Amino acid sequence: MSLLASKSPLYATGKSLGLLFLFLLTGLFLDSFYFYEVTKYAQWYANIAMFIVTAIVFIKVSKRSKEQMITAIFIAIIGEHLFSLVLGMYTYRLGNVPHYVPPGHALVYISVLYFSKASSIIKFRSKIEVVFSIFIFIYALVFLIVKNDVFGFAMTIATLFILKNKPRERLFYLTMYITVAFLEIVGTTYKCWWWPSTAWGVIDFLPSHNPPSGISLFYFLLDLGSLWLYKQRHKLAWSRMKNIRKIRIQKQFVSN
Template structure:
């Protein structure tokens, strides 16, 4: 089953850039979400401006494929945030809005998952990390439906099953592994700081839902899948448009 992941006995390339992106994003997520847990709306907006600057800075040095993936991830995730939070009220931010730092934050989170997925540490230890993630996420999910915690988590258990399927059947298992770590970190910090809160009852099927749900990384797998799937099509379309323009108007 683990043959789906990279083999450990290969001399994978080492790039300090990958670890910098991951470390920087983990740090920024922790600091910004703790600040926003008690900050004014003006400070929240300032965090949004800073996040956009950081995202553009991190994209310097990335190829156009990764940049387009980030653009698609930001657009899709932002639309999803407004639907899931504002419209469905599956979770709610402090001010009942979608903070300005959320769209660029999704871009940083996606880029971090990509950076982790291609890092030498993740490639060498892919199978060990997969076992760790499945064991940790599985225990967390079982805890949520055990009846022990006051706020059950049927949604989390369901999402974790989806996540495992993505991990073994999806086109980018290493990106999903990376997403699990950064997404779990931001959800735990964000909910602990009171930056947002998940509804105790999920609004569609009326299932119990943890704060945060244990398998919440599955949502980010969807973002990753959309970004990876659509970015080549968009780039190809832009290239065709550019060729048509040069052929038609430039002689």
């Protein structure tokens, strides 16, 4: 059964986010501080696991999704080296950028994309957005109160404010927030990487937790970058799609 055409929201969620979360739990453990005590080649096991899973997903997705995955990997390579090694916003266990990280970004991106595009999910879109928004706010508020995560809370409020006027992208980015929150909690718990106690270790008046709750705001840059590059490569197709969407909106307006 196709994930996008599935009539069961549980099936669509399990085949996209469920499998992704399971892989993050097991895959990141291979690069964890705990597994490193078993073998000094721990990170290479994580790299191999990520390459295999990413290759399997790459083979199965559509041509357009393949191009988006490649673009996401390209942007992630640049972004990870800039944010981690140059700016020191966060630090990986071995002080490098692990090879599994860029394809990991692509895997997260495509999993969230397919979840948000599944017909069974779109059917309950409004309700899901409300539930996700409430969960995200409570999640960030708990981090603020319990962990003094001012930085994360500020980014969360900024995220919710931005998405207020972006109905078409809202489900995707709300899902991305929750996915990144899970990813960051797993990664920092395994000690694969860590964040400084203030915003990027530079802005002292913005206390931060490890990880900050709203860090998915920076994942949006990856998503926006991937979309922008895709538009540049397919300007004609993108323009045609926008015209079709405009005609549909006009027909709906007239019919109402």
